[in-house]
Amino acid sequence: MQRLRIVGAALAGITLLGAATACGSDEKAGSEEKVVVDVTVEDGAITPKGDRVEVSTGQPIDLVVTSDVAGSLHMHSDPEQEFAYEVGTTTIPISIDRPGVIEVESHDPPQIIVQLEVR
Structure with a gap:
């Protein structure tokens, strides 16, 4: 027993x-869930304005841009990248494979939109 x-x-x-x-x-x-960053371009103003978002290396990220004009976003990564968007809603899928802080910005108007803190 x-x-x-x-x-x-x-x-x-x-x-x-x-x-x-x-x-x-x-x-x-x-932990590898997709991170969605909503970006709004309306009447010459862009939001968010420099928010910091924590992500993991290799984690999928969608920049979802809703805009009343066509334009582009610039990402200070290695290599640097530029993404065009159209009037309406454009989804830009990205991922970053190195730790650090990556800024996503607009040149028109000049503004840091989001800082991706990659761990």
Whole structure:
């Protein structure tokens, strides 16, 4: 009888260990959720105005630009990148593979829109 109890306890421990490992995997997968940054260009003004957003290296990011004029965003990354947007809503998918602070800005009007703090 004791042997069965020990085996039963061991099996229960293995089951709990498996459940804990599964939870750890789920948490890691959840950390890679897409980050959405909403950008509005209206009557010559842009929002947000320099907000800092924390992201992980390689994490998918969507810059969703809703604008009343066509224009472009400039990203100070390595290499630097420029993204055009049209009147209406444009989604610009990006990801950054190096830690640091990456500024996304407009040249017309000149303004830092968002700072992506990549960890």
